[in-house]
Structure formats: C-alpha cells, structure tokens
Amino acid sequence: MTRTEPEPAVAESAPAAALHAGTSDPRTLIMRNLRQSGIYIAFVAIVALFTVLTNGVLLSPGNITNIVLQYSYILVLAIGMVILIIAGHIDLSVGSIVALTGAVSAVLVIQNDQPWAVGALAAVAVGIAVGAWHGFWVAYVGMPAFIVTLAGMLLFRGLTLQVLDNVSLSPFPPEYQKVAGGFLNGLLGGQGYDAFTLLIAGIAVAGYTVSVFRTRLARIRYEQPVESFPLFVARVLLVAAVVMYFAWQLAHARGLPIVLIVLAVLVLAYGLMTKSSVFGRQVYAIGGNLSAAMLSGVKVRKVNFWIFVNMGFLAGVAGVIYSSRSNGAQPAAGNMFELDAIAAAFIGGAAVAGGVGTVVGAVVGGLIMAVMSNGMQLMGVEQSTQSIVKGLVLLLAVAFDIYNKRRAGTTR
Structure with a gap:
C-alpha cells in the first residue's frame, strides 16, 4: 500500500474567516455575550411595547425629538458614571455638580451680561475643578468614593x-x-424632510459597520470566540434599521438636534478611549483586579484621579445642557440625576463589582430609562408608579448581573 501524504492546510484570509467563524460551543458563546447583546434586544422590545401602549405616539417625529432633548444630559452623565463604575467607584454628587455649574453659568451670563460662551466654559471649568477635588480625596487620601461624593453632594x-x-x-x-x-x-434640502439628518445617520451606520467588522476580525485573529456570521449580520442590520428609522423621524420633525451631535461625539470619543487606549485598558484592569493592576505597573492613583476629573468635566457639560434646556438655573436643579445616571450604567451592563461595562451599553441603558419614562408619561401614569417601575427595572438588572457571576463561578 502506498502512503498518501496529507494535503497542506490552506490558510484562510481574515475576511473569509470572519464570514465562517463561529464557536464550537454556541451555548457557551451565547451565555458569554448575553449581557451585552441582551440590552439591545431589551431596548427594541421596550420601544415596541410602549409604541403599542401609546398607539404609536412614542415613535412620532415630535416625540422622538423631545426624548433626545429631555434626556440628553442624563446620557452625558451616564458616560462618565459607567467609567467610574468600571473602575470600581461611584459618584453620588453629579446632580449637585449639574446644579452648581448651571448656577455659575447663569450668574455670569444673566446677571453679569457675559457672552454665552464664557458662561458655558466657566461651567465646564467648575465641573473639572470639582472632579479634581473628588479625585484628590479618593486617589491620594484613600477615602472611599461613596463617602467623598456623598459629602460632595x-x-x-x-x-x-x-x-x-x-x-x-x-x-x-x-x-x-x-x-x-x-x-x-435645511443644509441639504429635501422634500418634506431634512436630507442632512439622513446623511449624518447614514455615515454613522457605515462607521458602526466598519468598526464592528474590524472588531470581529481582531477577535478571530486572536482566536477568541465570536458569534456566527448570520447572527452578526442580523445584529448589524437591526442596529442600522433602528438608527435610520430614528433619523427618518427626526428628519420629518425639526431636523438634527445640536445636542445629539454633542452626544454622538462624546459616545464616539469615549467609546474609542475605553476600548482602544492604554488608559481605557487600565481602567478595566483596576476594576477587574486591583492587585493585579498594581503588580502590572498601572499607576492606580493617577488613573483614579483622572476618571473623577473626567466625571466632573462631563457633569459640567451636562450642567450647560440642562440649564440651556430649562432656560435658567434653579437651586433644586439636578435633583436625583445621579440615580438616573447610575441606573443607566447598571441597566446597560455594568457590573456591581467593577471591571465590566461599555459606554454604548450605558447610553442604551439611559435610553431604556428615557423611553420608559416618556412612555409612561404619555400614558398618564402617576409619578409614584413610574418610580416603582424604574426601581424594579434597576433591581432586575443588578440581579441579572449577580446571577451571571454565580453561573460563571459554577461552570469553571
């Protein structure tokens, strides 16, 4: 008998591998990514539910615009809050910082007749100073963030x-x-709609598609598990459909809100920072295993200081947005904003113990809270009932996180 030599394996190109890659254990992969993928499914389901309950009013062009305008400052706060939670901290003072920065801006612009830009910049500067104050006590004195920010509140x-x-x-x-x-x-015209809004949305969808495909290729290159290609395509198409429908509704209302552009820039910048920068990886390392991070040479004090400075900066931005939205500054402004931001981060997939969470997830979590609040308001639900519902949703989100951790512990 003659021996037949085995044919040499042909290396598959990265794009081709991305088309065919999957996992040998689909159930394991689904459970591993359920927390991150489930939030998007939950968001679509909640939007569909309240669309039915409000007879379609929820997704009307005017109401979608109102949701963006009314909850944008909470989404800005959620970006900074999720970064703190990833690192194992929390900030209970952001509502008070929003009130203070708005007050500083109002005194300069309204009382002292300064240009509006001076007031906005001063508000952001005050927010940064407050963040540095908190960062000093937490990072260099060693006090728990809970106590420091409670005092700050x-x-x-x-x-x-x-x-x-x-x-x-x-x-x-x-x-x-x-x-x-x-x-x-009106920048590009359009028959009964704003073409510029649709163009920006199309660019955003294209950028998202390229980004997630490159992430998939990178995971395959490092032999990490990925979802099947049909499921990947379905997820991208779902996101694209939601974004374009959202843009279509805005285009038929008043066009692209300026605050939405600000929010999109922040989401993009912080998404890249947390995923692709050394600083972002250090934040995850500190929250995931503090001792290991210190042994790896991470300058924990420096990182902790700057994430609080960043939270102050974003609280200042939120203060400008909120005072602009309310057209004034009030002593009670920002009341309970910290709880909304914390809830958005946890509902969006952040872990109680730190080390887990994403900027996009926190924003989606904030949108879930916004849709629920807006939908219940349209239905005429009492404020007390709204608080009960939001509290239960937060409780279930944290319970799901604990369940996942226990399940992972039993399967190792």
Missing part, C-alpha cells in the same frame, strides 16, 4: 444655593438656549 448643593442666593435666574440669551434646543436643518 451636600457640599456642592449648598454652594449652589449660595451662588444663586436661593433664587432662580432666567432667561438665558437665545444663543445659549440653542445648545440644548437648537437644530441643524
């Missing part, structure tokens, strides 16, 4: 009352109001 609420002298200030000039209430429309 009281401290900066009191400073807000002093800055405003216990009275509300309004109105802001029209230029300042456009930060949260302005629109870009």
